[in-house]
Amino acid sequence: MMVPTATRTWVGLYARQHSLSRLLATVMVGVLGGVQTSECRAETTAFIGAKIIDGTGKAPIERGIMIVRDGRISAVGAVGDLAAPAGVKRVDVSDKIIIPGLINGHGHIGGTVGLQGGQYSRENVLRDLQLNARYGVTTVVSLGGDQAASVAVRDAENTPSLDRARLRVAGPVVVGKDPEEAMIRVDSSVQLGADFIKIKVDGAAGSRQRMSKEVFKAVIGYANARGVPVAAHLYYLDDARELVAAGVDYIAHSIRDRVVDDAFIAQARKAGVYYCPTLMRDVSTYIYESEPDFFADPLFLAEMGPGILDELRDPDRQSRIRTNLQAQENKDALRVALINLKKLADAGVPIVMGTDGGPPGRFQGYFEHLEMEMMVERAGLSPMQVIVAATGGAASSLKLTEVGTLESGKWADFLVLAKDPLADIAYTRSFESVWIAGNEVPRN
Template identity: 45%
Template sequence: MRLQSALSRLLASAASLAALTVPVAAQPSVRAFTGATLIDGNGDTPIANATLLVRDGRIVAAGPAARVTIPANAERVALAGKVIIPGLINAHGHASSVVNLRTYAAYGVTTVYSLGDETPDVFAARDAQRTAAPSHARVYVAGPVLNPSSPDDARAQVAAVADRKVDIVKIRVDDNLGTSPKMKPEIYRAVIDAAHARGLRVAVHLYYLDDAKDLLAAGADYVAHSVRDQPVDAAFTQAMLRANVCYSPTLMREVSTYVYESTPAFFKDSLFLAHANREWMATAQQPARQEATRTSVSAQRYKAQLPVAMRNVKALHQAGVPIAMGTDTGPVGRFQGYFELMEIEMMVDAGLTPTQALQSATRDAARCLKIDGDVGTLAAGKAADFVVLDASPLERISNIRRQHSVWIGGVRMVSLPQ
């Protein structure tokens, strides 16, 4: 029975993988996407009746139809009445397999900056995308989340991940609401110094404002979670601006800690159900699990602090701190791809405009992660990673869920329910 069960799971996994994979063989070298409204990610006025011309996975031209010449041999993809936006970028996720990367892509997340504990196949996928467009979300990796016990150990651990050619180093400076030891300042300073000596940036998981201030002073490069214990102040805001450090709110991470105290409404959304992990759904709906969440001190604490996190996002954005959309998806209950769409909507709830929230998930995220030469906006020379929507998210941010199709390197990934 165990063998049959394992075989059934393997076949189901293979079927799921096949459903999310799009063959790249025999794809036309030139495609012209015509008739859609184009939102290029720069905050400019959307272009009606636009043409997006793609050759060999790269954008050749993007603009009004009257200004783009379509070659005679191009395949035309008619998108009248649709809206094209840049592919979404998750600036803080966790990719534990290539299957996860296909799930991200199925929801329009075409790039994932994975901040820790990637498997060898994800490293291999990162390497392969340097020479060919992937059939899944692009990915960048951090390797193991470092947890050294001393400054010497910090330097050794940095050397080890540097040898694996990671894109960024990740550390945690958090006591999990007082339930575990927190990394000492002399240790995280050693990590930061050693990483910088090797040309690597450091992303930090944190919770408290005081830690955030000290980490900035130590040279941390990327704040990968919200400050949640208290409102950010002028000193922290100015330090972020001086250092040009980006801030990833991960509001959905907080939601995931308490939302399963009952069955969430999004469990009935057809878009969610199209690719959701059914085992996670079953676990979340167990009565004992829901009761444990309702009575969890930490879950209720995170729930109570979410409004603080949301106010901090608004305050920092208004001050000019770059915001990069991130979610911390990957662990059980944090559904890859769909949570990113909810995060964008939550950022609007926090006070950003739809345009600003969309930019945080495209252009601004790409700039923060130093990958804006390749992705983040739709312009000549960039990778042809984009999402086709049935309606404009600038008119109503929830339209980010009305997805018609997802394209990576000019190749369609998967069609989603409408």
């Protein structure tokens, strides 16, 4: 563990269903970076000999074969039960481990350059998706700050020549002083083509106005009637109770003020709400008070732009963090978050791995690996629980029907690892190659 121990669808308006959006997607395939424009090849490839962890939670196939055609998985099975067709390309992955591509259920795409926020552009969206892919994160759910360029990028991804991470978007965060204003913003996001509606309920330690119960109930009902799920930024258990009662779909941060009780656990299970802990979000608020261990990790350093580490090492910056009350309080909040994650996971509440990565200092792609390590090493989940939360479980909760598991018909998004993450979850970092739609992701 690299984190120190002490820290250690109105459906008819849905953009993709518009003929105009479909036309745009077709055009964008030819112009967006990260999507190859060569004629789609019908090549079939068999990956032979690896241990296959399929993302469903079932026991792995100890020596497996996975056949990929036109970017999708056509068959998966054990060597001896399944044979590669004659004439196909064969890739020997003996002694390797294959897992599905990772899903970050809570990120933010395209808004940061270096340590500077407010930099949203199409170029940055594409850059971030390529960065995520290089780290093995093959799908990102961007929960807020998304604009039309993100929707266009998303709508151009349904191709077997894709080699960047897939994207789902929430559009701008929905706010409003009253239900009418908030519902106008929901309409705007739905017309944009949002996959989710994002709301922020808590007051962020007094830095913004709380969303009233009247407003969030109206938003949730209005969005759900249009087939668009609602993700909620929250902090407090009492807010979580009211949000679940109102029909929220997705709790997009940990409950951090107090330990959840049996009544809330039963309420969450009955409602089918899914829960994203974003542990690294809290860690990121105080970890730079000194130099983190991961600053020495070659995997982290491989993607660092010039000057970023120098800025984070600045003594004045470190001192400000050490004396920042909110940053220091987040250490206690994290302890509560870890307890709540374990209680909810053990009770069967669906868990979605996510980091709230993307803003300055929350290093997307890399932080997902640290998040999974914390889920095991600090919260006490099993490696299999966490792999499922980052793959098939996340896909099921987030209604990502074509990714997340290594099953026939799904997109061939996967990682080839040198070491077994069931033995040590840190071995998700041992990836030797990342594949999206059956295409090997280029190294930086």
